[in-house]
Amino acid sequence: MVQSRRRSGNYRCPRRAALPAAALLLFLLAAVALLYVSPPPLADHPVLASSRRRRSAHTLLNSSGAGSMEEFERREISRAPTNGSAVRDDLWGSKLASKFYGCSNSSSRFLDSNITTQPERYLMIVTSGGLNQQRTGIIDAVVAARILNATLVVPKLDQASFWKDSSNFSDIFYADWFISSLSKDVKIVKELPHIGGKLRAPHRMRVPRKCTERCYLNRVLPALLKKHVIRLTKFDYRLANRLQTDLQKLRCRVNYHALRFTAPIQEMGEKLIQRMRERSMYFIALHLRFEPDMLAFSGCYYGGGEKERRELGAIRKRWKGLHPNPEKGRRQGRCPLTPEEVGLMLRALGYRKDVHIYVASGEIYGGARTLAPLKALFPNLHTKETISSKEELAPFSKYSSRMAALDFIVCDESDAFVANNNGNMAKILAGRRYPLLLCHQWFITCPDHISCPLQEILWAQENDPTKCQKALSLIFEQRKHVVGCILLKSTHGSERIYGRAQRAEAREGRVS
Numbered sequence: 090m091v092q093s094r095r096r097s098g099n100y101r102c103p104r105r106a107a108l109p110a111a112a113l114l115l116f117l118l119a120a121v122a123l124l125y126v127s128p129p130p131l132a133d134h135p136v137l138a139s140s141r142r143r144r145s146a147h148t149l150l151n152s153s154g155a156g157s158m159e160e161f162e163r164r165e166i167s168r169a170p171t172n173g174s175a176v177r178d179d180l181w182g183s184k185l186a187s188k189f190y191g192c193s194n195s196s197s198r199f200l201d202s203n204i205t206t207q208p209e210r211y212l213m214i215v216t217s218g219g220l221n222q223q224r225t226g227i228i229d230a231v232v233a234a235r236i237l238n239a240t241l242v243v244p245k246l247d248q249a250s251f252w253k254d255s256s257n258f259s260d261i262f263y264a265d266w267f268i269s270s271l272s273k274d275v276k277i278v279k280e281l282p283h284i285g286g287k288l289r290a291p292h293r294m295r296v297p298r299k300c301t302e303r304c305y306l307n308r309v310l311p312a313l314l315k316k317h318v319i320r321l322t323k324f325d326y327r328l329a330n331r332l333q334t335d336l337q338k339l340r341c342r343v344n345y346h347a348l349r350f351t352a353p354i355q356e357m358g359e360k361l362i363q364r365m366r367e368r369s370m371y372f373i374a375l376h377l378r379f380e381p382d383m384l385a386f387s388g389c390y391y392g393g394g395e396k397e398r399r400e401l402g403a404i405r406k407r408w409k410g411l412h413p414n415p416e417k418g419r420r421q422g423r424c425p426l427t428p429e430e431v432g433l434m435l436r437a438l439g440y441r442k443d444v445h446i447y448v449a450s451g452e453i454y455g456g457a458r459t460l461a462p463l464k465a466l467f468p469n470l471h472t473k474e475t476i477s478s479k480e481e482l483a484p485f486s487k488y489s490s491r492m493a494a495l496d497f498i499v500c501d502e503s504d505a506f507v508a509n510n511n512g513n514m515a516k517i518l519a520g521r522r523y524p525l526l527l528c529h530q531w532f533i534t535c536p537d538h539i540s541c542p543l544q545e546i547l548w549a550q551e552n553d554p555t556k557c558q559k560a561l562s563l564i565f566e567q568r569k570h571v572v573g574c575i576l577l578k579s580t581h582g583s584e585r586i587y588g589r590a591q592r593a594e595a596r597e598g599r600v601s
Contacts, residue, residue, distance in 0.1 A: 180439055181371045181504050193341035195274070196334070202235075206276045209284055210239035210313055213291050213320040217247050220261070220493035221513035222325055227262075228343045229328035231275050232336050233321075236305045237313060240276045243267070244324075246490070254490045261490055263349040270347045274339055284317055291320035301329045302336075345520060350494050353484060357477075358498025361447075364476045365499065368469070369445040373435070374503030376496070376514050377450040378425055384454055387510075388413020389424035393455070425510035428453075429462035435507065436466055445469040447503060449496035449514075451489075473499070 214230040216223035227244050234241035243258050258264055268277045281288065292312055296304065305328075313319045321327065332340075350358070365372045384391065385404035388411065391397060405411055418424050426434070436442075446467050453459050464470055473482065473495050485491040500506050501518060508515040 191341075191345075193338045193345065195338055195342075199274075199335040199339075201273050202276050203273075205235070205238045206240060207238045209317045210237060211242060211281055211284075211291075211318045212237060212239040212313070213242045213245070213281065213318065214324040215245045215247065215320065215322050217250065217323045217325040219513075220490040220497070221517060223247055223490070224344070224348065224517065225326070225513055226324045227348065228340050229326075230321075230324060231271060231277075231343045231347075232332070232339055233305060233309075233328055234275045234277075235336065235339060236302050237310055239313060239319075240278060242281050243277060243279050254488050256488050256490050259351070260488075261351060261354065261494055263351055266349050267347050271343065274342065281318065289316075289318050291318040292316035293320045293322055295322050296327050298326050299329045300327055302332065304329075341520065344517060350498065354491060354494045355498065357481065357485065358495050360481070361473055361476060361495060361499050362502045365445065365447055365471065365503075368471070371504040372445040372447055373440070373505045373507060374447045374449060374500040375431060376500060376506070376508040376512070377428060377431070377448055377453070378508070378510050378512055379428065379453050379459065380451045381454045382407075383425070386411070387418065387424055388415060389418050390415040391427060427462075428460050428509075429466075431507065431509050432463040432466035440467075442467060443469065445471065447471050447499050449473075449500055 212230070212234045214226065214233075216226035216230075218226075223244075223246055230241060230244050243264060246254070246256060246258055246261070248255050264279065268279070271277060281291070294309070294312060296308055300308070309319060309321075349355070381401065382404055385401040386408065388405070405413070415424075435444075444467060446469065448470055450472070460470070473492070479486075482492075485495060497514065500514065501521065506515075506518055506522060
């Protein structure tokens, strides 16, 4: 005989006669709710309407020849909202700016380097990539030396890669300040000293990417104890993102305090900032990564037809084992925004057409033609070349890292900073700023090259401006990956480390 289960407390099953009535009531409530929340007619949806227009264009072009398809795609660009240019104070600043503060000071548990540094342990690293990628390598090198209780030799910069820049560390960064400011954290020397009366050849090795503390202790430390001098090559992203708090704070001290540019670079950067201020009280700095090699590596397609596929495909052969999937990359938000998409995003957020924008970039794929849609939306575009003379840039122009350093200084001091991809500069600058809105991931291009979420934002801005910000926030909450953000200048101008709870408190104005 099967016994019925009993639970503690007074528990009674609902009467069977009441179940049909409850179901009927739920059905009626659902039907009424659908009447109130039903979406607008599909015919009025901007994305679908645009899709139909484009399909009609495909039909017309196919009947007249396929040669003009690319020209049509370039000509038919999304329209920026006409009523979205009202002056808005919150686009340049916020009361919440004062809620962000620096907190990179070490705890009492973080011992002085005079205590932790062991004799005859020397770490050498060779960075890789462009300036900002090398900067992240330098930051991680300091932390790696701390983990190993080793003395760090001033890092050697990448001089052999694509950029062919012969600059040394001291040509870009103030080496003496770098050493002295970190003296309590890590012992740093400019050159490898003699050990036991002789100069030892370093043992070369490479660690896996995102190597943890335990990884360094298990892989590198045994070799360091045996060889005394270790050189880690191609040192890019070779340290885990998540570390104990004091090591994360050390990262901030290196990035925001110890790494200062040399006087000539800093002075020229300040001149560029002054000239932007002479043109406008506020300005946006746009880090536009749209170089041919960068686009090739991304594996994305930007609507340039067979010519684009052929040219970027040839560059892509440089990386063995790279097999891109453009549609998948686009869905995952890994494709950099085009200059046009950046312009549409800024206009949709309410930045006026007369806003001045400083463009920090290298060689733009497609040149002036690629920049034309952005310039149509924001005519006041400037670069370091347009606001300075050839004579002023002569000491820097032959060195890509020094030119990038000038851009970094201007971007760091801009009132609003935006990047078209989540690259190293955006990540580095984010620590001294707070987000207006995280937005880049939202603009996922559909197969027929229509930026669907962007169109929805523009539609909301044109029909009901009050819904535009809500639409942006809603899309942000629904995305797991964020490619970039618009970053406003913090009033403190210092680094910050925020956890989830602290960010929530800052949004609500509860951080003291």
